[in-house]
Amino acid sequence: TITASIELTEVCKFKAIKHIVLIASGKGGVGKSTTAVNLAGALQAEGAKVGILDADIYGPSIPMLLGLEGVTPTAKNDKQLLPFDANGIKAQSIGFLVPSGDATVWRGPMASGALTQLLNETAWGELDYLIVDMPPGTGDIQLTMSQKVPASGTVIVTTPQDLALADAQKGIAMFNKVNVPVLGLIENMSHFLCSHCGEPNHVFGKDGAIKLAQRHGVPVLSQIPLAIDIREYSEQGKLIAMDNQAAVSKTYADTARLIA
Numbered sequence: 001t002i003t004a005s006i007e008l009t010e011v012c013k014f015k016a017i018k019h020i021v022l023i024a025s026g027k028g029g030v031g032k033s034t035t036a037v038n039l040a041g042a043l044q045a046e047g048a049k050v051g052i053l054d055a056d057i058y059g060p061s062i063p064m065l066l067g068l069e070g071v072t073p074t075a076k077n078d079k080q081l082l083p084f085d086a087n088g089i090k091a092q093s094i095g096f097l098v099p100s101g102d103a104t105v106w107r108g109p110m111a112s113g114a115l116t117q118l119l120n121e122t123a124w125g126e127l128d129y130l131i132v133d134m135p136p137g138t139g140d141i142q143l144t145m146s147q148k149v150p151a152s153g154t155v156i157v158t159t160p161q162d163l164a165l166a167d168a169q170k171g172i173a174m175f176n177k178v179n180v181p182v183l184g185l186i187e188n189m190s191h192f193l194c195s196h197c198g199e200p201n202h203v204f205g206k207d208g209a210i211k212l213a214q215r216h217g218v219p220v221l222s223q224i225p226l227a228i229d230i231r232e233y234s235e236q237g238k239l240i241a242m243d244n245q246a247a248v249s250k251t252y253a254d255t256a257r258l259i260a
């Protein structure tokens with residue numbers, strides 16, 4: 001039985017952080033982490049002070065996405081860990097603390113203990129935004145995190161595919177239950193632009209997120225294409241949102257403005 005008991009009662013720990021935004025998804029593999037880092041990058045490019053917390057305890061990908069693989073954390077003092085700097089973004093991840101693969105076999109209490117430590121013991125300093133890359137799904141850990149972290153709101157990432165949408169819907173229901181405002185949906189891998197004719201192909205279905213959003217009275221913040229350069233930048237540990245030569249960087253910038 002997985003029981004998560006995150007005790008984050010000391011909400012004052014977050015007082016130097018203006019907004020905490022949870023980036024969530026019903027399913028894994030929909031591009032939640034890719035979206036989270038690029039939204040962080042877009043906010044940073046606008047001049048905000050930004051941090052990102054990788055709370056995806058069983059599949060931390062922020063170290064790879066920010067080009068920070070293999071780094072080891074340094075303590076500021078007995079009680080605090082220093083976040084890492086990636087293009088001015090402060091980053092903390094379970095992936096920095098344990099060898100990759102180790103956390104995947106943790107039971108709930110150990111996973112939530114590690115999350116508590118990351119949240120409470122990172123010396124974030126002053127931030128305009130802390131972007132939290134949530135674990136996918138709507139289990140006990142997600143629920144407890146949503147209840148204990150004083151979040152301004154959540155953004156749910158989904159693909160237009162029915163299966164992803166069904167799980168995104170569960171996410172909306174969970175956040176409604178714990179009174180975390182759903183700022184909107186992001187439809188990732190929304191379409192693929194044909195490299196020959198430029199026509200959009202709706203590989204995973206068309207406008208699924210729009211229909212889901214309408215049913216729940218929340219906005220669709222953006223429809224991000226399935227794009228080769230998004231994957232390539234990610235694999236190189238670079239943020240495409242911070243490269244204004246890349247067409248999609250404008251999409252991330254516009255999306256970030258909607259959650260700012």
Ligand code: ADP
Nearest residue numbers: 028029030031032033034225226227230231234
């Ligand atoms: P999640 O956090 O939801 O598990 P990831 O962000 O790790 O998903 O993305 C899963 C895979 O899809 C990664 O290989 C990533 O590079 C790729 N990916 C994500 N979004 C896009 C996109 N819009 N276009 C192309 N590839 C993408």
